[in-house]
Amino acid sequence: MVKGAGELLGLLRHGRSLTRAEIVAASGLARATVTHRLDALMDHGFVAVTPGRHSTGGRPAEELGLNPARGALLVADIGSSHLRVGIADLAGDLLAVRDHDVEVADGPGDVLALVRDDMAELVEEVGVRPDAVLAAAVGVPGPVEHATGRLVSPPTMPGWDGFDVQEFLRESFNVPVVVDKDANIMALGEQRALHDLVADLLVLKIGMGIGAGIIARGEIMRGSRGAAGDLGHLPREGGARCRCGQFGCAEATAGGWAIAEHLRAHGHPHVRTSSDIVRLAREADPLTVELLQAAGRRVGEAVADAVGLLNPAMVIVGGNLAEAGAPLVDGIRQQIFARSHPLATDGLEVVTSSLGADAGLAGAAQLAADAGLSTARISAVIGANITFD
Secondary structure (H helix, E strand, O other): OOOOHHHHHHHHHHHOOOEEEHHHHHHHOOOOHHHHHHHHHHHHOOOOOOOOOOOOOOOOEEEEEHHHHHOOOEEEEOOEEEEEEEEEEOOOOOOEEEEEEEOOOOOOOHHHHHHHHHHHHHHHHHHHOOHHHEEEEEOOOOEEEEEEEOOOEEEEEEEOOOOOHHHHHHHHHOOOOEEEHHHHHHHHHHHHHHHOOOEEEEEEEEEEEEEEEEEOOOOOOOEEEEEEOOOHEEEOOOEEEEEEEEEOOOOOOHHHHHHHHHHHHHOOOOOOOOHHHHHHHHOHHHHHHHHHHHHHHHHHHHHHHHHHHHHHEEEEOOHHHHHHHHHHHHHHHHHHHHHHHHHHOOOOOOOOOOOOHHHHHHHHHHHHEEEEEEEEEEHHHHHHOOOOO
16 A cells, blocks of 8 residues: 555645646655655556646656546435436546436435436446446535434425435445535535635525535534534524424525415416526516515525624525526625625625536535545555556
8 A cells, every 4th residue: 555645646636737846845755755656646547647738948847637537426416306416527527417306305215216326327327337436425405414424303304304315325336425415515616616716605505495505714614513504594583484493584585485485375376496486587577576686685684694704705696596696696795785894895705606506516526526535545445456447
């Protein structure tokens, strides 16, 4: 086993390729040690030579980078009423994706069976050997205890409380499985998509439910148990009853499920999903636009509190309902700047998602890569002399 090869691979995972001299400088290791570890990584296909960036008049220096084709990552983004399943290369680039309308309230058996079957079929469809799958990651629309990957008392997910999603998928694929709440994986995907990585970021996921993912100092902020970012369920006195049982939650008036209920009761009996609401907004339906404007203001109140506590450099508004655009987003932006301290909003950007529906899968791919390319796993692969075609 080549000790430390996993750490060396970490230098090449995020960012541009590096010359051997740059790797020596960045690692602080002796050139001979770096050469020995790089040779092992190249022998096992994790590192490949890439074209040189520049030349000083002679032959360009050889550059090395992560080989994205060395393996694959399985990813899923489970929402309240929609599911996306994908397969990505080791750089996190999606190779194929499948979409389904689902009801998460049907329970983990049906939903996760669909996830598992899609993943297996995508492996075959893309032409990846099953033993080249290195890890999987799944986002779920409920609170997740980070240490165990189990959902804890999800208010709208009957049958999911305490369910071991990791074990369900691990039995099928025999790889590390990471489970996190959907807003967290979306936040990670959005952050990695930024050309200049933002260290302090708040990402809103607004769909049938409302949640937030927090990036603080470049890392996902989960809190002590994984409950951080639950902006949709901060109750206020005098509000409507929420589906979680409390009164005055932002979700009770601004969540897609609440807006859909109101629309069904007032002339739009077929509205069921966020996509239905977005369609009516794009048709300039007066009631839908009015409800979205009110939803934006209510969400903005909660986000203003978060801005005061966290002082992010950027707020990104994502999720299916964010596709409605101005009626929702303008209200959020207005409340943030009206209610927050000037120092907290100095330079603050409030923007819509650049990734759209792919944000969750992009973030899940990063979590899967962290697990599949961890120091321990790379050392084990090299130590066991495992090779893939």
